[in-house]
Amino acid sequence: FLKIMSERANFCAQNFLFRFMAPSPELVTVCGSTIPLQYKIFPQNPDNFLNPSIVWVTPRRRHCVELRNTKRFGRKEWGTSKMIPMKRDIRVDHKTGEYFQVGKLAPLTYKKIMEETRLIQQKMAESFGTGTPKDKDVVVLYKGEQKEVPDKYRVIEMDHERPAFFSANLMQKTRDIKEGEDSQTLKPSGLS
Numbered sequence: 682f683l684k685i686m687s688e689r690a691n692f693c694a695q696n697f698l699f700r701f702m703a704p705s706p707e708l709v710t711v712c713g714s715t716i717p718l719q720y721k722i723f724p725q726n727p728d729n730f731l732n733p734s735i736v737w738v739t740p741r742r743r744h745c746v747e748l749r750n751t752k753r754f755g756r757k758e759w760g761t762s763k764m765i766p767m768k769r770d771i772r773v774d775h776k777t778g779e780y781f782q783v784g785k786l787a788p789l790t791y792k793k794i795m796e797e798t799r800l801i802q803q804k805m806a807e808s809f810g811t812g813t814p815k816d817k818d819v820v821v822l823y824k825g826e827q828k829e830v831p832d833k834y835r836v837i838e839m840d841h842e843r844p845a846f847f848s849a850n851l852m853q854k855t856r857d858i859k860e861g862e863d864s865q866t867l868k869p870s871g872l873s
Contacts, residue, residue: 790846797844804837 744752755761770783774790781787786794801821809815817835822828823843830836843849 793844793846797847800839801837804839808835808837 743749753763755763757764757766768782771780772783773779774781774787777787777789779787779789781790785791804821805819808819817833819837820828820830820834821837821839822830823839824841826843826849
């Protein structure tokens with residue numbers, strides 16, 4: 682391919698020089714030896730791809746299927762994937778009937794918990810007041826609950842009963858890990 686192209690370029694250069702410029706004494710060599718001009722006439726072969734010049738810019742070979750798909754859709758391994766991945770970790774909360782992602786709370790359940798948390802935070806702000814240090818841990822007691830609390834804790838009493846989704850001890854460990862034994866997952870106590 683390169684050989685054909687170089688011969689073609691050489692032929693075009695010779696044609697240009699001797700067609701538009703008459704041979705002048707400056708172009709004659711000093712030694713007297715001249716390079717014979719070689720005029721090659723390229724055969725007009727219909728199979729030759731150089732004849733129709735429009736074909737010079739177009740690709741002549743197809744890319745493999747894998748490369749075409751990579752260009753079209755990207756690669757997941759490279760982080761260039763244009764496909765939307767299917768989420769296989771979506772479950773249904775059978776109490777509320779809403780969808781949620783595994784490891785996250787369902788949206789309505791999350792709103793309920795956040796509302797209850799805001800109420801607790803407001804009661805804490807009232808209990809501690811502004812400008813005083815928050816030097817004690819907090820124990821939240823709901824309506825109808827009786828519990829002995831040491832002096833190092835500050836008691837915050839709520840006006841309503843404990844919601845069913847709020848555990849009595851939010852700091853209770855859900856996994857009992859002991860050395861030498863298999864770990865067991867425990868349900869939090871105090872749920873109704």
